[in-house]
Amino acid sequence: MSQTTGELLLLYELSLNLGQSLDPIQTGRRFLKTLLSRRNLSTASIWWRDDAGTPEVLDESAFDLLDAIPRGQYRQPRRPLTPLLCRLMLDGQVRVFAAGAPEYAELVSGATDTSAVCAIYPLGMDGLLLLESADPAQFAPRFLGQLRAVVNNLSNSLRGGKAHALLRARTAELDESRKLLQTIIDTTPLRVFWKDRESRYLGCNPAFARDAGKEGAADLIGKDDHQMNWAAQADRYQADDRRVMANDQALLGYEQPQTTPDGGTIWLRTSKVPLHDRQGQVMGVLGMSEDITEQKREERRLALAMEVARILIWEMDLVTGKLGYDGSDMTRLGLDAADAPDTLEGWLARVHPDDRERFTGAMRQALQPGDARGFDCEYRLEDKAGGYRWLQTVGQVAQRDAQGRPLLAAGYSLNIEARKRAEQELKASEEAQRTLIAALPDIVMRFDAQDRHLFASENVKAVTGLAAADFLGKTHRELGFPEPMCAFWEHAVRQPFLTGRPHETEFELDSPSGHRVFNWRLTPDSDVDGRVRTVLAVARDVTERKRARVELERHRRHLEELVATRTAELAAAKDAAEAANRAKSVFLANMSHELRTPMNGVMGMIELARRRMSDADGLDKLGKAKLSAERLLKVLNDILDISKIEAERIVLEDQPLQLVDAVANLHATLDHKASERGLRFTADLPPDLARIPLRGDALRLGQILLNLVGNAIKFTEQGEVILRLRTVGETADALQVRFEVTDTGIGIEADARARLFRSFEQADNSMTRKYGGTGLGLAICKRLVGLMGGEIDVASTPGAGSRFWFVVPLRKTETGAVPPAPTLAALGxxxxxxxxxxxxxxxxxxxxxxxxxxxxxxxxxxxxxxxxxxxxxxxxxxxxxxxxxxxxxxxxxxxxxxxxxxxxxxxxxxxxxxxxxxxxxxxxxxxxxxxxxxxxxxxxxxxxxxxxxxxxxxxxxxxxxxxxxx
CATH class of the missing domain: 3.40.50.2300 (Response regulator)
Structure with a gap:
């Protein structure tokens, strides 16, 4: 391969590299790798500055190392904008310096290794391409001149990638690189073929044969496009051939589809030139094609990205002032296509008056001779509805004449309304946050990973004596705090950075207002990738709370001591009460036994005597003795019952019962007493209630009824005593049964009814003398009814009679055998x-x-x-x-x-x-x-x-x- 062809291929490959990525670092690395792989260079580096200002002002502006091959070539990844660099950038030309030149020493300063010669390309006013080689022939003027266009394209690619990562500015260098690329395509053997005047193939290279699905050129010779797999495009291809031959002019760089052997479609960029014979007559066509299918896909993706990002591409003729929009959709900016300004003056007329001077100033600066930075301006533009939208316009001069006068500018405009709105909302939010923080009693701070204060609330002065502004950008050590405090804060701030989780701690501080205790909560603030960028710290003064907690703990301990003492006292009292209760139970049991045993002897002997007595007077006396003994036994039973109830020794039975049996027992026991007094005793028991199988304590229920009916008979001189039973309520498990005893006796005064159910109480004391009794019967009834879960009461009219009633729940049970109720008198x-x-x-x-x-x-x-x-x-x-x-x-x-x-x-x-x-x-x-x-x-x-x-x-x-x- 000739040197020229190799250089052209290098330029072609370098140009292709520039379109493969929008990432400036990747673009620069590919460029440098390709350059070093094809040229005998010892090192190559790209330097870039993001703060590109006026080059004549040598302030703190500097270049950062974007990339270098080999890596580590430069000890310092930063170089200042020196007068030499400023002069080279203003000159805009590639310069070569040998090792002995003073400029050489400055350019390679900081490098670990140096070579015989170096070349420097200014990348506009934004960067530098620095090449070094031990072979001066590598920097021949012809090659450097050819490389200039590609370097300009590199500059534009880096600028576009650095600024917005979406679009490369269409510059004059881009136009020149396209021409260079077209020349390379015209002369580089990519897909090469040649035809005769009838468009029959005379030959091709292997790449073209593979596209045609053939093994070699011999399979194509003598055939035309209608016989190929792209027959569908044959007429168009041959029309292009005829045009080239008829006009004797090349047809270069046009794109066309082509059908592949498998039925798919690829896109080609094709160039055709006329073939001449020795006499200069057109004898056929020479063609070269490049597969640009992937590029077409990228263009579609880029167009979609521009659509989504609402980007407008424009070109401006700086001589005529005409604007062109390159087919972009004007509605992206809120403008109708027909209503879009077609001149710079028309565009300026729509710029908001407050932004117009700034916009024109940026434009004038970019048009200055030698200015390669371009312009970047944010402003408001009137839309079709009469409102204003925020835009960002980025562009630069794409073409100048020989005298450096600008001829063509190109760039893009981006709708940034949403970003501006977000910035305004963020500003309002920050203002609200500042207001909120100012209103909070808590101290608020923000730290970076080096323990530097990024923010401090104003109330920090009351605690530290330092103003909030004194904290900004400084660490605790730089602020002069004591070493223990600095070490504490370095550890505390480091925790959220290390763990990604909030960290809480307490810190004590001697402040101007005295010794204070603060509770600090440090919360990590992470970016979208989860990396902790800063830590927000909120401090709350908990001095009083700590004091209150200590005091509360002291009171708690004291209270626990009191509770422990009282618990011990209660336990002792409980033990004493239980001992007393046990003693009472033993006493009651002994009393029951000791009283009943002699009573059993008394009543038994009376009964035996009666059985042997035949004398009427003797039987009468024994009958009276038996009656007295029974009354005494009744008194003893009442006293023992009330004692058992008060000692909680009564346990109710749960056994089957039938109300008809309870009524029958009453009749068997009390009928003769009623008859002796000339009274009629009747029971009203509904048949549906009489035989319902129930459960309860039949003995205690009979005791209550015996007491109430017995009292009614005792206190009634004439008339009747009636017992009524009724159901007054029902649940799924039980019946509520009402027992009512009505008499026509002496009745009870209202004031006496209030104490009637108390122990040892009767209506009046004279009743004891007249009727007898202890006054315990009704008290026992009330207690037993209460134990059964019921209630008891009385209604009475003095001289007319009384009505005693009680209601108790009796549980339902399945139908079954009911044991015979206790029978107090058995006949036969x-x-x-x-x-x-x-x-x-x-x-x-x-x-x-x-x-x-x-x-x-x-x-x-x-x-x-x-x-x-x-x-x-x-x-x-x-x-x-x-x-x-x-x-x-x-x-x-x-x-x-x-x-x-x-x-x-x-x-x-x-x-x-x-x-x-x-x-x-x-x-x-x-x-x-x-x-x-x-x-x-x-x-x-x-x-x-x-x-x-x-x-x-x-x-x-x-x-x-x-x-x-x-």
Missing amino acids: AEQRLQTEYAGTRVLLADDEPMTQEISRALLEAIGFVVDAAEDGQQALEMARQSPYALILMDMQMPVLNGVDSTRAIRADSLNRDTPILGMTANAFAEDRQACLDAGMNVHLSKPVAPDMLYETLLGWLERRGKRTVA
Whole structure:
């Protein structure tokens, strides 16, 4: 390859590199790599300055190293704008300096290695291209001149990439580079072919043959375009051929599509020139084509990007003042295509008056001879609606004449309305933020990664004594703070930078106002890539809060001490109360046993005496004694019941019941008393309620009814007593049943009704003398109704009668067998036992001689054979030796009590299944439950009425269904 062809290929490759990226660093690196790969250069570098000002003013403006090959060639990546560089840039020409020249020393200063000669290209007024070589021939004037156009294009590419990364300015250098590129295409063997005058192929190079899907040129010779895979474009291709030959002129650089062998389409940039024979006559066509398919795609993408970015491309003839828009859509700027200004004067007329002088000043500066910086101006332009829009116009002179006068300018205009609006909103937001920060009591600061203050609120002066402006740009060390404080802040500020998360800490400071404690919260401020750029610190004075917290902690500890002391006192009081309650329970149990045991003897002996008495006067006296004993037992039961209630020893049973049984028991118990007083006692129980299976405490319910109906009979001289039962409410689980007892008795005064349900209270004291009673019955009723979850009350008219009522919930249950309710008077039981069960053998266990005597007499009176045991151990041994029909077991006995004896009998004896009846003076619910848990079948509280005893014996004998006789 000849030197000229190699240089042209290099220029071509350099030009292609410039269009591959909008990134200036990548563009510069590709340029330098290509240049060093084709030329014998030792180093090449590009220097650029972003603060391009007036070159004559040698201020702090400087060049930064954009890129260098090899890297590390320059120890300092920055060089000042010296008079030499300023002069070279104003001259605008490429200059070559040998190693001995003074300019050479300045140009290569800072380089690690130097060469024999260097060449410098000014890149407008913005940058420098510095080349070094040990071979002076590398910088021949011809090559440097050819490279000039490409270097100008490099300058434009870097400028466009640096400024806006979207568009390269269409400059005069770009036009020159296109001409150079067209020349390269015309003379470089890319896709080369030649035809005769009839457009038949005479030959081609391998690249063209591959495009045609052929193996070589021989496959094309003699054929025309209609016989190729691009037959669809053949007429157009041949028309171009005829045009070139007819006019004897080249047809250069036009673009056209071509169908590929696989049916696809590529785009070509084609040049055709006439072929002449030796006599100068046109003999055919020589053509060269370049595949620009990817370039076409890029152009479409660029056009789309310009559309999205609302960019307008323009050219301006500086001689005529005419404006052209290169097919760009004027609506991007809010202008109609027909209404767009076509001259510079028309454009200036639409610039906002306040911006016009600035716009024209920037334009005049760019038109000055030797100015290569161009202009960049933001201003407002009137739109088609009469309003104004913010634009940014960037451009530069693209062509000058030989005297340096500007002929053509090119550039683009960008709609920046949204950015300006955002800037205004940001400014307003910052102002609002400053106002807010000023109103806050907190101290606000912002730091960079070097602990420098970027912002400080005004109230920092009250704490540090320094004004907010004193902090800006300085670290804590530079502000003269003590070393511990500086070390603390360096660590605290570093945390959000390291972790990317907020950091909270406390710091104490001796301020002009005294010792203060601050809570600091440092929050990272990150960019879109997640990199922490700054840290915002907010400090809140928590001195008083800390003091309050210390004081609160002191009070808390004191309160905890008080609570601990009080808790200990309460625990001691609770233990004492529980001990007292246990003592009370033991006392009640003992009292129950000790009172019932002698009462059992009294009532039992009276009953035995009555059974043997035939004298009428004696029977009358014994009847009165029995009545007195029953009244005494009633008083004892009431006192024990109210005591148990107050001691919370009452536990309600939950067992099946039927209201009809409760009513029947009342009649059986109280009918004779009503008859004795000449009264009529009736019960009104609806049939639908009578047989509903319910659950509750039948014994306590009967106790309440017995008390209320008994009182009504007692306090009624004539008339009647009526018991009514009604359902007054219902839920899914229970019935609300109302029991109402109405009498025609003496009635109750209003003031007496208020204390009627209190313990030991009656309507008046005279009633005790006239009617008797302790005044506990209604109090017990009220407590029992309350335990059942109900309520009780009375309505009365003195002299006319009273109506006592109570409502309690009784739970529903499934239909099933209901055990017989306790019967307080059984008719015929004694006679049946005598006739049907005479000779039945029973075991009686009781350690109290009198009680044992009474029980034995009652049992033997009905014909039973009785074996007696004086303690639980004897009872166990007898049960192991003989079978019994029934066992009557006392609870409290020496050696072995009744509960343990029952357990042993159930475990190992001949009477494991024999009914065991507990007969004991221990009448509490827990006593009853202990008997049942041990294996007893029923629990009877002493004293036991003979009728109750006989009814119970008969029931269990019938249930067992067999007799055991001696």
